[in-house]
Amino acid sequence: MAKITFITRDGESKTVExxxxxxxxxxxxxxxxxxxxxxxxxxxxxxxxxxxxxEDMEKLGQPSEIEADMLELEDNVSSYSRLSCQxxxxxxLDGMTLKVAN
Amino acid sequence: MKKSExxxxxxxxxxxxxxxxxxxxxxxxxxxxxHKDVRKCAHYYQSFKSGVQPGRIVVPSEEKIREIRQIPLxxxxxxxxxxxxxxxxxxxxxxxxxxELKLTQITSDLVDEILDKAVLEVVEEFALKxxxxxxxxxxxxxxxxxxIWISWGTHVFRSEDNPLDAEKAEILYHYIDxxxxxxxxxxxxxxxxxxxxxxxxxxxxxxxxxxGTMILTFAGGRDTIINAVTNIIVYFGDHPESLEKxxxxxxxxxxAVEEFIRYFSPLTHLGRVxxxxxxxxxxxxxNDDKVSLCWASANRDSNVFKNPNExxxxxxxxxxxxxxxxxxxxxxxxxARQLLKILIKVLVEKVHxxxxxxxxxxxxxxxxxxxxVGFHQVNAKFNSIKN
Numbered sequence: 001m002a003k004i005t006f007i008t009r010d011g012e013s014k015t016v017e018x019x020x021x022x023x024x025x026x027x028x029x030x031x032x033x034x035x036x037x038x039x040x041x042x043x044x045x046x047x048x049x050x051x052x053x054x055e056d057m058e059k060l061g062q063p064s065e066i067e068a069d070m071l072e073l074e075d076n077v078s079s080y081s082r083l084s085c086q087x088x089x090x091x092x093l094d095g096m097t098l099k100v101a102n
Numbered sequence: 103m104k105k106s107e108x109x110x111x112x113x114x115x116x117x118x119x120x121x122x123x124x125x126x127x128x129x130x131x132x133x134x135x136x137h138k139d140v141r142k143c144a145h146y147y148q149s150f151k152s153g154v155q156p157g158r159i160v161v162p163s164e165e166k167i168r169e170i171r172q173i174p175l176x177x178x179x180x181x182x183x184x185x186x187x188x189x190x191x192x193x194x195x196x197x198x199x200x201x202e203l204k205l206t207q208i209t210s211d212l213v214d215e216i217l218d219k220a221v222l223e224v225v226e227e228f229a230l231k232x233x234x235x236x237x238x239x240x241x242x243x244x245x246x247x248x249x250i251w252i253s254w255g256t257h258v259f260r261s262e263d264n265p266l267d268a269e270k271a272e273i274l275y276h277y278i279d280x281x282x283x284x285x286x287x288x289x290x291x292x293x294x295x296x297x298x299x300x301x302x303x304x305x306x307x308x309x310x311x312x313x314g315t316m317i318l319t320f321a322g323g324r325d326t327i328i329n330a331v332t333n334i335i336v337y338f339g340d341h342p343e344s345l346e347k348x349x350x351x352x353x354x355x356x357x358a359v360e361e362f363i364r365y366f367s368p369l370t371h372l373g374r375v376x377x378x379x380x381x382x383x384x385x386x387x388x389n390d391d392k393v394s395l396c397w398a399s400a401n402r403d404s405n406v407f408k409n410p411n412e413x414x415x416x417x418x419x420x421x422x423x424x425x426x427x428x429x430x431x432x433x434x435x436x437x438a439r440q441l442l443k444i445l446i447k448v449l450v451e452k453v454h455x456x457x458x459x460x461x462x463x464x465x466x467x468x469x470x471x472x473x474x475v476g477f478h479q480v481n482a483k484f485n486s487i488k489n
Contacts, residue, residue, distance in 0.1 A: 038435065040356035042420035045431070066406065066419050069138070073145040073428060 002094040006050075008033045009100060023093065024048035024085035027100075034100035041085035046070045048084040049077075049101035056096050060087065076101045105458055105480070106333070106340040108366060110411055111473040112399035120383030122396075124469035126162050132385065132393045133371060133468065137403035137423070139382050140395045143374060144427040150374035150393065152430060153178040159373035161394050167268040170275075172318040173311055179429055186433070188300040188307075189315070192293065193240075193433050196440040201239055205440060208235045208245070209448045217452060217486045221459060224480040229331040230256055232445070233324060240319070240437050241293045250277070251320075256328060278316045282309055293319070323434045326368035329464070329476035330442060333366045336480055337413065338449060339456035344415060349450045354416040359442045364422035365413050367398035370466060370473060372426065397423045398473060457483040 005015040006027060018026040027035035027048065036047035043066055052060065057080045063071060064086070071081050081101065087093065103109075115122050116135035124131050134140050143150045156171040157164030171177070174185040195201050212232055216222050234248035241247075254273060281294050286309075289295040297312040307315075338345050348355060371394040376387045387393065401422045402410040425432040432438070459481035466473045 038439070039360055039420075042357055042360045042418065042422075044360060044421045044423075045425075064419075066421055069141075069406075070421055073141060 002089050002091060002096075004089075004093055005097040006030075006032045006035070007097060007099045009102065018089040021089055022085050023050070023087040023089055023098070024083070026089055027084060032100065034102050035084060037085060039085075043067055043070055043083060043085060046074050046083060047102075049074055050082055050084045050098040051076075051078055051101055052080045052082055052096070052098060054080060057082075059092065074101070104340045105461055106337040106413075108333070108474050110399075110402040111471045112396065113402065115471070116399050116403065119385075121385045122469060122471065124471075126392070127166075129163065129392060131161055131373065132382075132387065132391065133396045133399070134382055134393055135396050135399040136383065137400040137406045137421075140397065140400040140423060141427050143382065143393065144395050144423070144430065147178045147182075147429055149376065149378040149380055150395075151178055151377045152176055152374060153181065154375045158375060158392070161371060161373050163373075163392075164271075167271060170310060170317065171314045172321075173314040174433070175318050175322070175430065176314075182429060184302060185311075185315075186429075188302070189297075189433065192296055194436050196240070196437045202440060202444070204239055205236060206444050206448065208232070208239070209441075209444050210452075213448050213452050213484075216484050218484070218489070221481050221483055224335055224482050225256060225328065225332050225477060226479070228335070229328045232331055232441070233327040236327075236437070236441050237320075237323065240323075240434070243292050256325075274317065274320055275313070278313050278320070281316075282312055319434065322432070323438065325476075327438060327441065329368045330362065330366060330438070331445060332477050332480060333368075334362050334442065334445065335449075335456060335482065336458060336461070336477065337362070338453070339458040339482060341413075342455045344413075345450055345453065345455070347415060348446060351416075352447065352450065355443050355446050356439075357417060357420070358415040358446060359439055360420050360422060360424075361413055361415055361417045362442065363424035363438075364401045364407070364417075364420055366476075367401045367422075367424050368475070369424075369426075370398045370468070370475060371396040372430075395423075395427075397426065398475075452487055454485045454487040454489065457485065459483070 001019050003015055003017050007013050016030040022041050024037040024041055028037045038047045039045040063082055067083050067086050071077050112135050120136045122133040134143055152159050155165055156176055157168040174182045216228055231252055234251040235245055238245045238248050285294040297307050297315055300307045373392055373394045376391040380387050401424055404410050425435040461480040462478040463474050464476045464478050466475050
């Protein structure tokens, strides 16, 4: 089980709990504004872009080549950007805060 | 070769040159073929423009037969963004539960009609009907309106032998004019009315702007959806084991839809006009040159996709550009995805197998390249799961 906090572009904070699936799916289920997940998680749409803290980025690691290529052409990309469809909900993410990029 | 096999027509030239020059009514169009280049050109709208003369970014160009601008397709940010933001919420309605239920009912009724019929022509008797009836939901108009659109046939916006037949396009334009006049007097909660109430820079949309948006909605979602629906049915005809696989694991339907969009790429390409001296694949491009972003080629790029010529229903990483890319990604994609998901769901629930009979392929010609994009007709028999 993981408790994850999302902070949307307008500053709203929402903490949700998940057990399985991807972080994008968890966000969509909980109607987190700015996370659409249009492609269902196959890394084709980049509508699930989040920013991690530097510590969490180090913990979870850099994006894969395909994910990095998607992010390269995204608005609001930073060194701490990830696509949340590529992050699995697990104990490792418990307590993390993710900022929605768009 | 199986009917459902769609060869990668661009493979050789993509790998050797990365670009392909074709002629469009005596104008050179440079097709951009590699995934990375296609995405970059789509993203950098400042250098690769959509907001040029109406009709110019379409291939073949419609400049000579169309003066009205398709909105928001034929615009660049920031204008594009302003128009699009007025429409986004409407085009996301397919995610709502009642929309999904109605679309499921439409699809289910149509599949029930064709089950165990002796022989059916899939394009006219199923794909066109499904596309048209589903479009009534997107427009929020009575389902009976679909009868008019179905009566136009599959080639309403162009003759089969002449893609630039202005008279054919007029059928749609007149129809849209009539609908706009109707809702001006009796506004409702349909897309025409919503657009007429929409705002751009502090004023309401003009009739021209509403018409431009409606033309895009009709034209952009017609051949593409008809081809996608037909091709998926042909695929399941050739691959009954895939119907079985999805029946056992329906959770993969979303991934299967993305894979079908990648593999079939219903829209081959879309143009841009160069606004800067630049180069792609060491090929010099000059101001006012026309290029096209070839989604179909990019979707088979082996530098990005493992086994690109195979349909892998549960492909996990699938950064396809079948719905375009970046600012101009398809506005109707939410509707298309929902429709195809529901179609597959209903097929696996009701259909045991699909027997494919005679068919005629729809082959596009782009310079020296011939690309199969779908079918003019496919005869088939659908066998019910109940038998």
